[in-house]
Amino acid sequence: MSRSAHPAGPRHADVLHEGHYSAPPADLNVLDEKVWSRTVTRDAEGALTVGGIGVARLAEEFGTPAYFLDESDFRARCRAWSDAFGRDADVFYAGKAFLSRAVVRWLQEEGLNLDVCSGGELTTALDAGMPAERIAFHGNNKSQDEIERAVRLGVGRIVLDSFQEIVRVADVAQRLGKRQRVQIRVTVGVEAHTHEFIATAHEDQKFGIALAGGQAAEAVRRVLTLDGLELIGIHSHIGSQIFDMAGFEVSARRVVQLLAEVRDEHGVELPEIDLGGGLGIAYTSEDDPREPHEIAKALSDIVTRECESAGLATPRISVEPGRAIVGPTAFTLYEVGTIKPLEGLRTYVSVDGGMSDNIRTALYDAEYSVSLVSRRSDAEPMLVRVVGKHCESGDIVVKDAFMPADLAPGDLIAVPATGAYCRSMASNYNHALRPPVVAVRDGEARVIVRRETEEDLLSLDVG
Numbered sequence: 001m002s003r004s005a006h007p008a009g010p011r012h013a014d015v016l017h018e019g020h021y022s023a024p025p026a027d028l029n030v031l032d033e034k035v036w037s038r039t040v041t042r043d044a045e046g047a048l049t050v051g052g053i054g055v056a057r058l059a060e061e062f063g064t065p066a067y068f069l070d071e072s073d074f075r076a077r078c079r080a081w082s083d084a085f086g087r088d089a090d091v092f093y094a095g096k097a098f099l100s101r102a103v104v105r106w107l108q109e110e111g112l113n114l115d116v117c118s119g120g121e122l123t124t125a126l127d128a129g130m131p132a133e134r135i136a137f138h139g140n141n142k143s144q145d146e147i148e149r150a151v152r153l154g155v156g157r158i159v160l161d162s163f164q165e166i167v168r169v170a171d172v173a174q175r176l177g178k179r180q181r182v183q184i185r186v187t188v189g190v191e192a193h194t195h196e197f198i199a200t201a202h203e204d205q206k207f208g209i210a211l212a213g214g215q216a217a218e219a220v221r222r223v224l225t226l227d228g229l230e231l232i233g234i235h236s237h238i239g240s241q242i243f244d245m246a247g248f249e250v251s252a253r254r255v256v257q258l259l260a261e262v263r264d265e266h267g268v269e270l271p272e273i274d275l276g277g278g279l280g281i282a283y284t285s286e287d288d289p290r291e292p293h294e295i296a297k298a299l300s301d302i303v304t305r306e307c308e309s310a311g312l313a314t315p316r317i318s319v320e321p322g323r324a325i326v327g328p329t330a331f332t333l334y335e336v337g338t339i340k341p342l343e344g345l346r347t348y349v350s351v352d353g354g355m356s357d358n359i360r361t362a363l364y365d366a367e368y369s370v371s372l373v374s375r376r377s378d379a380e381p382m383l384v385r386v387v388g389k390h391c392e393s394g395d396i397v398v399k400d401a402f403m404p405a406d407l408a409p410g411d412l413i414a415v416p417a418t419g420a421y422c423r424s425m426a427s428n429y430n431h432a433l434r435p436p437v438v439a440v441r442d443g444e445a446r447v448i449v450r451r452e453t454e455e456d457l458l459s460l461d462v463g
């Protein structure tokens with residue numbers, strides 16, 4: 001079992017989902033509300049609609065492939081998270097899942113904070129008017145320039161990831177005459193994957209400073225001696241696409257233990273703990289994610305209990321959901337190009353996108369589902385693999401799924417739950433033009449990230 005962290009998804013999904021899709025669903029026309037965004041439904045003719053607009057019109061107006069993002073669903077999920085955590089906690093949306101200026105504005109309007117992990121994400125956030133104090137800056141190798149900008153602009157917290165960085169951020173803050181609020185990211189020896197977690201003493205991965213061997217305690221010691229830094233808490237992020245709260249339980253216990261040690265050694269009680277993100281969503285009907293209020297209750301119960309037993313006041317909690325907010329809110333719409341039945345194996349369905357708009361299947365063996373959405377069909381189910389148009393046999397969008405046997409070139413098919421880590425990880429492989437993101441709400445659709453053009457490609461190529 002690998003112990004490395006895969007921020008955008010589990011690498012072992014194929015193992016964990018063994019037997020998945022062994023039988024076709026009873027009715028291929030059913031759009032399981034678990035995997036589709038909230039306003040998705042089929043109209044009287046059987047075509048999918050989102051935000052009240054049919055896919056035929058969306059395809060006509062915006063082309064395919066394209067991501068369609070259900071704005072009211074996005075906003076509802078933001079509210080569900082902030083309501084669930086209430087006033088004693090902070091919700092930071094992890095911008096790396098998907099970030100654009102429109103998204104930043106929605107986050108502000110819904111009262112969320114934002115995690116960034118690069119100068120580019122920081123610029124996008126600030127340009128859309130996110131107040132710097134509501135931004136957390138992450139990353140295991142922030143550049144000198146990124147640190148300077150973050151401190152100068154006054155981001156609310158920088159999450160320190162190494163001993164070198166402690167010194168770098170302190171130096172910059174001192175030079176600018178500032179006191180930068182920081183957290184220390186620790187590795188707690190927990191790696192969580194979907195339905196299981198592994199608790200270990202050490203972690204073999206690049207992020208954070210180990211609790212093991214007194215490393216994290218030493219980092220706290222150093223930070224506390226530096227005038228330029230104000231230590232506000234401890235940060236831990238244990239994995240992604242997690243359903244089981246047991247990993248958070250172990251992680252919270254170990255972080256609280258560190259808080260107790262810090263109090264005993266330095267006489268200070270750090271006011272905050274950040275438990276990171278990584279909460280799972282339904283990519284297929286097999287997945288059963290928890291609601292934000294259940295997660296909030298579980299996390300706050302764990303922290304309260306651990307703090308009580310350590311004799312500490314309960315710190316303010318922050319969480320950083322990315323996927324759990326944006327993931328379920330979007331689907332990718334493709335047009336079927338070619339269909340190849342391979343006798344005794346499966347049928348290969350080629351679409352007009354692929355690994356350039358969704359790398360997660362190739363990278364993490366991620367599971368997705370797919371539906372015919374331009375019409376209803378009562379044809380028999382056939383086992384398909386949905387593949388892209390790239391020059392790569394690993395260019396798979398959906399590894400195994402059932403689709404109606406009368407599927408034909410020109411049909412529109414859609415892959416749900418592609419809001420997180422699809423557009424944000426999209427590439428120009430084969431000089432593909434990255435698809436647009438179209439926000440749909442109450443009968444209106446508007447482009448929030450436009451489709452790339454061949455001029456865009458040529459403009460980077462300076463000859």
Ligand SMILES: *Cc1c(COP(=O)(O)O)cnc(C)c1O
Pocket residue numbers: 007008094096097115138237239240241276277278279320321322323324420
């Ligand atoms: C990636 C990441 C997140 C978000 O993870 P999701 O799986 O999208 O919820 C949160 N915090 C940190 C530090 C991360 O690296």
